[in-house]
Each structure stands twice: as C-alpha cells, then as structure tokens.
Amino acid sequence: MFGQDTATGRSNAAVREAYDDYVMPIWKSLNVPVRRAEGCTLEDFEGNEYLDVFSGISVMNAGHGNDAVVEAATAQLEEFVHGCSYVHPNEPVASLAERLAEVTPGNMRKTFFCNSGTEAVEGAIKLARKHTGSKEVVSLEMGFHGRTLGSLALTGNKSYKAGMAPTINDVAHTAPPYAYRCPRCDGERCDASCADRLERVIGAHTSGDLSAVVVEPVMGEAGIVVPSAEWLHRVQEIAHDHGALLIADEVQTGYGRTGALFASERFDLEPDVITQAKGIANGLPLGAFSARAGIADSFSAGDHLSTFGGNPVACAAALATLDELQDGIVENAREQEPWLREELAALEADFDAVGQSRGLGLMWGVELVDPDASGPISDAPAPDADLAARVGEHLREEANVVIGVGGYYKNVIRFQPPLTITREQLSRAVTALRDALDELA
Template sequence: MAEHRSNDDVTAAYEEYLMPIWKSLDVPVERADGCTLVDYDGTEYLDVFSGIAVTNAGHTNEAVVEAAKAQLDEFVHGCTYVHPHGPAAALAERIAGLTPGNLKQSFFCNSGTEAVEGAVKLARKYTGSKEVVALEMGFHGRTLGSLALTGNSSYKRGMAPTLNDVAHAAPPYAYRCSRCDGGPCDESCADDVERVVASHTSGDLAAVVVEPVMGEAGMVVPPEGWLARVEAIAHDHDALLICDEVQTGYGRTGTMFASERFDVTPDILTQAKGIANGLPLGAFTASAEVANAFEAGDHLSTFGGNPVACAAALATIDELEGGLVDDAREHGEWLREELGAVEEAYDVVGEARGLGLMWGVELVDPSETGPQGVSAAPDPDLARAVSDHLRDANVVMGVGGFYKNVMRLQPPLTIERSQLQRAIDALRDALDATT
C-alpha cells in the first residue's frame, strides 16, 4: 500500500484516484484528538466542524476507540440480520430508551441516506400509501431515492430522482420567508405543508419528512409550534411524520434529539452521523406497531449494525450521557449571546441562528436585495473568503446553506469554552479582514 506522508502527497492522490466530487477545506488530516486536527506537516487546527457534525464525542475519544478495539478482538462481521449478536441487541435496546415517546424498534444500516430511504419504505408499507411531502431547501441524502426528497436543485442536476411521488413545501426560513419578510415567524408557516398536500398530492400521503433543524439549508431553526403543526397535518391525512435527525441527533442541539426541543414525537426517527462518533452506522426507529409492518425480506443491509460500529455507538452514548449533551445546551446559550453580538456588529451578517452546538452565521451583501426581494442578498464569495481566512488562522469552520453563504459552527460536544471563544474571535478577525 502506498504511503502518503505529506499534505501534497495526499492531495495529489485525491486528484488522481478519487472521483472529482470531494469538497476540500484544504486541511489534510494525519491524526486528530478532541477538537484538534493535525496535518502531515504537524500543523494543528481547531476543528469546529467535526467532520460535518459527526465526532460529537470528540475525535479519537478514548472510550469509543477502546470499545471498538475490544470488539475487533471478538468478531468483526456476521451480518446482523443473519446472526443475532450482542452489540446490535444492546444498542437497539439503548436507543429505545433514548428516543422520545414509544419509539422502540430500530433497523440498522450504514448511513443517514440509507436510514431515510428505509424510513420512507417503512412508512409506505405501514400506511399503504405512496406519496411523500418534504421541504424545499431540505437535505436527506444524495442517492437517487433520497435525492428526490432533497429540496435543492444543485444536487440534482444531470440526475433524475427515482421517487416520483414527492412534493415540496416551503421551509420555516424566517430570514428569507416571503410571507414573514424577516419575522416574526410562527407555526402558521407550517400551513404551506397543508397547501402542498391539497394541491400537489392525490390523497395517497404516506409521510411528511422534515429535519427539526435544517442543517444543509443553513441551520434553519423553525419557530415554536411549527413542528407540532406539521405533525398534526401529517396525522390529519393518515400519514406519518418522519424526523430526519441524522445531523441533529445525539446531543447536537442540546438534547439527545432535536425533536425533544419542540415537544414532538415523530412516528419514525432517522439517525446516523454522531451515533457512533465516526464509525459508519445509521438507524431508523419506530414504534412496535409501525415497525411490525415490515415482514421478512422487506428490507435488509449486509453491513448494517456491524458489531464494531455498534460497540462504538454504545460507548458514544455513554460519553454523551456523561454530561456532553448538557454542555452542548449551555454552550448554545453562550453562543446565542456571542453570535448575536457578531450579528449586531457586522452589517454583512444577516442572521446568526442555531441551537446547542449547531449554529449558522449567514453572510450577505446588504447593498443588494435577496431572492424574491426578501432580505439582503446571499454572499457566497464572502463566505468562502472568510473560510479561507479562518483556515489560515488554523480554525476549520464549514460553509453551507442553500446559497452557500452560511458559516457552520458544529464542533465536537467536547469543546471547551476557551476554544469556542477562540473560534468566535477568529471569525471576527476574518470578517474584519475580508470586508
């Protein structure tokens, strides 16, 4: 196996041998610990992106690593759905205790995308209906099935999604809402889901699929009552509510699952990313009544529920319940004040919004009007310049949002207040240098 011992070696190999779809923050990683990334030159970076909200318990968390190593010594694979094994059984039981309401039975897969597609299959089987409503600007994956749910044309160009029975409603994006024009926004915005059901479906609705906080849309936080209203609309049409918690789950927003923050219990809850702190694992969880709609052979995954990944997930949950979820909530309140002050100080910051350790800072050109004449124009060029400046200051911060103009703060939940302060100070410096 070829060894790559420099940043240039790794980058060159990517360009030659990986398909040209990777998005780089230009920080090759040789090793990582906690909230710190180290490249092949030995340069250290403060990571406030955590591999897109994955390493919630911190990079190379000792307890998680040791649990995975111990399981490697026992057995690595037996197919969870052919050979019952302890790690999957224990994790499923643990998830039943973590998830809200009467959610009880889980199906294990390898990724968030698979979890979403499996959840839609289950909803269709349980309801006997086929149509699905999702949200504009929402993100649920990039495979052909999940891509049909994703409400962003930039991910779809040149590809035809295979699910034809999908309609999209407006997101609860107060800053760019033509109905609210910057707020205040309330639960009535959910009435657009009712409008879409009435005008774009045939009365055969299986599910409404939403992210409790819309990550790829730019950390869009719905107003109080919005998610509960969506739940009521789904149930009024004998459909299920699927909460996609792939990005918001496992402590990210300051509760184990973001739907808890809105006092909503979904009918099916999807998980991945932070569930195993970096090992590939996904899941969707439903009540026993809904889950039992699946019959033998309806769904399967060769590698889903891999015992090593399940062992890592169990250790991850221990770490999260040991105080990290509470820490995320407290850090979130501090960030509300700090990022609110950044919003007040810089006219190029249209809005700072988030929950827990899931925050977005939307960068704008205040001299131009935004899409549909709502708020200031998105400024993706400024966001990229700010990201580059942060990288030069050894801080890794993501860029995202529907318009690619939102700085994404999603650090490991193990982050210390002093590290958060460093990130905010670096963001201010970057704004000063680029505007």
C-alpha cells in the same frame, strides 16, 4: 519529500495528489489532509494543528479519538467483526436497539440498523409506505436527506440533483421554516400559520395518497434553519390528518448536537419515525431508523436488509458514544448555547454583512449577506456566497480554524464542533470569525 510524515511516508502534497489522481472528484476539498485527530484538534502531515469547528460535517460529537469509544470498538474488533447482524444476531445490536428504545423521544420501540444517513432515510420511507399503504411523500424545500435516488428526491435543492434526474416520483415539497427569508411572517419566526402551506401543497401537488412528511427538526445543509415548536407541531398535525407519518430526519441533529440527545426533544415533538446517522457512533459508519412498535411491526421478514447494517464494531462504538454523550457532553452543548448565541448576536449587531445568526446547542449558522443588494423572495438582503467562501478560507489559512461553509445559498458559516469543545476553544473560533469579518466584510 517536503513536510513528509515519518510514520506514514506521506505528505500533505502527496495525499492531495493521490486524491487528484485516484479519488472521484466530487468534493472541493477543505484542503487540510488529516494525519491524526484528538478532541477538537486536527493535525496534518506537516505537524500543523487546526481547531476543528465542523467535526467532519457534524459527526465527531464525542470528540476525535474519544478513549471510551476507541476502547469499545477495539474490544469488539478483537471478538468478531461481522456476521451480518440480520443472519446471526449479535449482542451489540441487541443492546443498542434496547438502549435506543429508552433514549429516543416518544414511544420509539424498534430500530433498523444500516450504514449511513441516506440509507436510514430510504428505509424510513419504505417503512412508511408499508405501514400506511400509501406512496407519496412531502418534504421541505431547501432540505437535505442524502444523495441516493430516493433521499435525493426528498432533498429540496436542485444543486444536488443537476444531471442526476430522474429520482423517485411522488415527492412534493413545502416551504421550510426559514423565517429570515419567509415572505409570510415577520422574518424572525415561522409559526403555525406558515406551516399551513403544507395543506395547500398536499392539495395541489399530491394525489392525496400520502405516506409521510419528512422534516429535519433543525435544517443543517439548508444553513441551520431553526423552526418554532408551533411550526413543527402543526406539520405533524397536518401529516396525521392525512393519514401520513411524521419522519424526523435527525441524521444531523441527533446525538447531542442541539443540546438534547435528539433535537425533537427541544420542541417537545414525538415523531413517528426518527432517522439517525452521523454522530451515532462517533465516526464509525452506522445509520439507523427507529419507529413506534405499531409502525415498526409493519415490516415483515424480507422487506428490508443490509449486509453490513448493524455491524457489531459500529454498534459497540455507538453504545460507548451514548454513554459518553450522556455523561456530560450533551450538557456541555446545552451549556455553551447561551454564550455562543450572545457572541454571534454581537457579530450580527456589529457587521452589516451578518444577516442573521441562529442555532441551538452547538449547531449554529451565521448567514452572510450583501447589505446593499436585495435578496430573493423576501426583504432580506442578498446572500453573499463569495464572502462566506473567503471567510472560511481566511479562518483556515490565517487562524488554523476549520469551519463549515454551506447553506442553500452557500452563504452560511457553520459552527458544528465536537460537543466536547471548551469555552476557550469556542472563543478562539468566534474571535477568528470576528477578525475575518473585520478584514473581509
């Protein structure tokens, strides 16, 4: 068989074929079957190497194959793998929960562990309902919170919902801080007055029985939409005025992604509940939501459970991940930020097809547009999803760089590499993007 990997007996083609035949067709594959990965490098079954600038959708924050994480998980694997942490207390859960009380912003005290981001969001909503005695939720248009029916209801994008309705009721959506296409502000920065829209949404689209307002501190799937601190603080104020909790969905922004352990820190925001997943255990499946003591204690025995939640191997990996992140990796994300900001701003200046670049830490979006066509809602030009798809493909095929292509209009190139990435690797990715734009834009 062509290009066969001797160790596994598999080839790129065979893996793709098996996917076509036996895996449910829910994703247009990135087309790079992975045989092994290390640091920021992916290797396929034919020995081709790719620079990974997307981390498997923003997950491998401490780098692929991080030795300390692998060692911690392996050590726990040899002790015991499962005992249902809610039936038999285990030490990794205890230590991780205690550690999260220390490292999360605000006065988070207690944590529930599950297996994924969507479960974290579902659980957080249940907790908010139990705590407030109210039912309704407001989230953001264009936001993403997961694909199970509760989190899907919060997700403000019909492309994820088509054919799946009805989801849960009693969810309303307010305008996101998407300054580039905001009809209210200057196009650069949504401030507190843009957040005031939430008052009207609560007044017009809810019965006032509000349990939570849910926001991503930086909106990932929307296309890396960065709010101002004033916008976030005003949203929290309005939520509290209505007796509701502010839930920060940090599934994507947490664990160093924005150059702080949690993005809320970058805005001096102290949410009431924080949802987590993705980078938490550097690739092992783990989700969590943490809350202030007074809120967390609203749950009582039997209110919530997950058989696999708090898996000791995943929790041991999470503890090692936190050690690694706090030992210079988050700092690296913070230090790379100004350089990347400047490089991407230069693309914005040099190419009419780059509408805007924006981000924090190592979470950046480059929004591609058709400068000659008018766009929706505001004066900004039309999104160019076709160009974004071609740029993503060009990077992969011509430069061996795997990068994200997404956003609400599917026109945003997403830089979300492992946070261990070096300047040289980052520079290679930016140069490849510049070359792709030179050729295609």
